[in-house]
Amino acid sequence: MISEKMKPLMANNSAIRTMFEEGDQMRAKYGRENVFDFSLGNPDAPTPPEVKQAIKEIVEEEPDLILHGYMSNAGFEDVRETIARHINKTQGTNFSKKNILMTVGAASGLNVALKTILNPGEEVVIFTPYFLEYNWYVNNYDGVVVQAPTDKKTFQPDLKSFEKLVGDKTRVVLINSPHNPTGVVYSEETIKGIADILKKKQKELNRAIFIIADEPYRELAYDGVEVPYITKYYENTIVAYSYSKSLSLPGERIGYLVIPDELEESQLVFDTASNANRILGCVNAPSLQQKVIAKCVDAKVDLDYYDRNRKALYEGLKECGFECIMPQGAFYLFVKSPVEDEAEFCKTAKKYNILMVPGSAFAGPGYVRLAYCVSYETIQNSLPGFKKLAQEYGLR
Numbered sequence: 001m002i003s004e005k006m007k008p009l010m011a012n013n014s015a016i017r018t019m020f021e022e023g024d025q026m027r028a029k030y031g032r033e034n035v036f037d038f039s040l041g042n043p044d045a046p047t048p049p050e051v052k053q054a055i056k057e058i059v060e061e062e063p064d065l066i067l068h069g070y071m072s073n074a075g076f077e078d079v080r081e082t083i084a085r086h087i088n089k090t091q092g093t094n095f096s097k098k099n100i101l102m103t104v105g106a107a108s109g110l111n112v113a114l115k116t117i118l119n120p121g122e123e124v125v126i127f128t129p130y131f132l133e134y135n136w137y138v139n140n141y142d143g144v145v146v147q148a149p150t151d152k153k154t155f156q157p158d159l160k161s162f163e164k165l166v167g168d169k170t171r172v173v174l175i176n177s178p179h180n181p182t183g184v185v186y187s188e189e190t191i192k193g194i195a196d197i198l199k200k201k202q203k204e205l206n207r208a209i210f211i212i213a214d215e216p217y218r219e220l221a222y223d224g225v226e227v228p229y230i231t232k233y234y235e236n237t238i239v240a241y242s243y244s245k246s247l248s249l250p251g252e253r254i255g256y257l258v259i260p261d262e263l264e265e266s267q268l269v270f271d272t273a274s275n276a277n278r279i280l281g282c283v284n285a286p287s288l289q290q291k292v293i294a295k296c297v298d299a300k301v302d303l304d305y306y307d308r309n310r311k312a313l314y315e316g317l318k319e320c321g322f323e324c325i326m327p328q329g330a331f332y333l334f335v336k337s338p339v340e341d342e343a344e345f346c347k348t349a350k351k352y353n354i355l356m357v358p359g360s361a362f363a364g365p366g367y368v369r370l371a372y373c374v375s376y377e378t379i380q381n382s383l384p385g386f387k388k389l390a391q392e393y394g395l396r
Helices: 007-011 015-030 049-061 064-068 077-091 105-116 135-138 157-166 188-205 264-278 287-295 303-320 342-352 376-392
Strands: 100-103 123-127 144-149 170-176 209-213 237-242 255-258 334-335 367-371
Touching: 015 188, 049 255, 049 287, 100 105, 100 264, 105 135, 105 170, 105 237, 105 255, 105 264, 123 135, 123 157, 135 144, 144 157, 157 188, 170 188, 209 376, 237 342, 237 367, 303 334, 303 376, 334 342, 342 367, 342 376
Parallel strands: 123 144, 123 170, 170 209, 209 237
Antiparallel strands: 100 255, 237 255, 334 367
């Protein structure tokens, strides 16, 4: 009853979603306050008040035909221009509306970008660990994922190994920073290194190689850490962005692509991406949410909300004896499993009503991911359970 292409995808359905649904069952059984669910990156920080106010104003003030009608597949021109000016102000770039294409969140944006530039059989290099749904997106267009290793102490890309993996079938390097699931921010040195390798490879192979930068966590960086804006370092870069995390709007599905003028055949790529938006069935990004973003382009969630969680969870787990690195961005902690089979570790954690996602769900076996975009009380109340879990595995 279903297509052959979908069968393996259904067999490997998202472990994160499966864990979240299991959490619903546990909450019904034990009570919400007694279940410590770190499985899904569903932002708990309040949506900025400007967003709610903007929705009220737009619904009252905008003519129905404009607010609820069709527009260019690329999105409202005034919204795109507003976003371009905002990026220019914050990143020192020089974009305009002709570089911004509104999308149904970053996931849709990634699919639009891949639909636009990827040919069947071409390779997409992704650094491990990574958000495993990238595999699905590449598979949509019959591409091939090539996994590139990272340094297991820092989770920065291993550039020597990366350079060997870039070959005549490489079309895209997909970069996610701040990073899901590790919380790492790729340093300027790392980005420059990747860019230098790709510039050299483009000349050697006489073909364009693109970076697609997936950046839904750009605003979630801590301790003054700078997140390099990759278009400054490599011309053939497309940026995918989402407001899901920066404004706590994951269910609204609103984001954009940046396609710079410096990108090879930029106008053709932009026009093709606009058409891909339609071909994929999105047609255009939600009109109301586009208008909301134009009014709230400078708004942000309270970063201190996540920072307090980050410190409390990291320090609490370290005190228990668990091994992890302090995340620089996003809202994830990637913890080394005390046993080789991290799925067993996750199963044991359920005895203490703690839900974590196995690292194998991110091509990172031997680790587990904890999403700390939960209430501070959840983190505090979970720590006694983590202490018992640590004792069960002979940690201090």
